[in-house]
Amino acid sequence: MTPTATIIASAAAxxxxxxxDGRRLTIRRLSALDRLRLFKAAGPMLAHNQPWLGMALxxxxxxxxxxxPMPAPVNEMQIExxxxxxxxxxxxxxxxxxxQSPETTSTELVTNAGN
Numbered sequence: 001m002t003p004t005a006t007i008i009a010s011a012a013a014x015x016x017x018x019x020x021d022g023r024r025l026t027i028r029r030l031s032a033l034d035r036l037r038l039f040k041a042a043g044p045m046l047a048h049n050q051p052w053l054g055m056a057l058x059x060x061x062x063x064x065x066x067x068x069p070m071p072a073p074v075n076e077m078q079i080e081x082x083x084x085x086x087x088x089x090x091x092x093x094x095x096x097x098x099x100q101s102p103e104t105t106s107t108e109l110v111t112n113a114g115n
Contacts, residue, residue, distance in 0.1 A: 014028045014063055017096075017097045019089045019090045020089040021087070024064075024067060025062055025065055025093060026062070026063045026064035026065075027094050029061065035057070037072065038072075041075050042056060042076060046076060055083055055091065056079045056083070058091055058095050059073075059079060061098060062082065065086075065090075
């Protein structure tokens with residue numbers, strides 16, 4: 001696998017978890033660009049509100065619910081709608097999954113790419 005292919009595969013990697021409500025949640029780790037776009041969607045005031053932003057980051061990591069694709073939110077209302085849709089069960093499940101599977105470091109990417 002080429003170095004570029006390794007990086008792209010790592011960025012596109014998803015994980016499927018089942019929440020307490022029985023929903024199939026497809027999650028992915030947000031890239032730096034995804035996080036930047038989320039900060040923009042949150043606006044300047046909410047981007048400094050750590051509890052709100054933490055919940056928004058968790059919700060924005062959901063790529064699909066029951067195999068129905070979820071587009072990335074582009075404003076505060078869409079972020080809050082996603083949090084509402086996930087509810088406590090979904091948020092807890094996604095947060096737990098994100099804590100369990102550590103993010104690949106740049107060192108690991110270089111090692112895996114054969115450089």
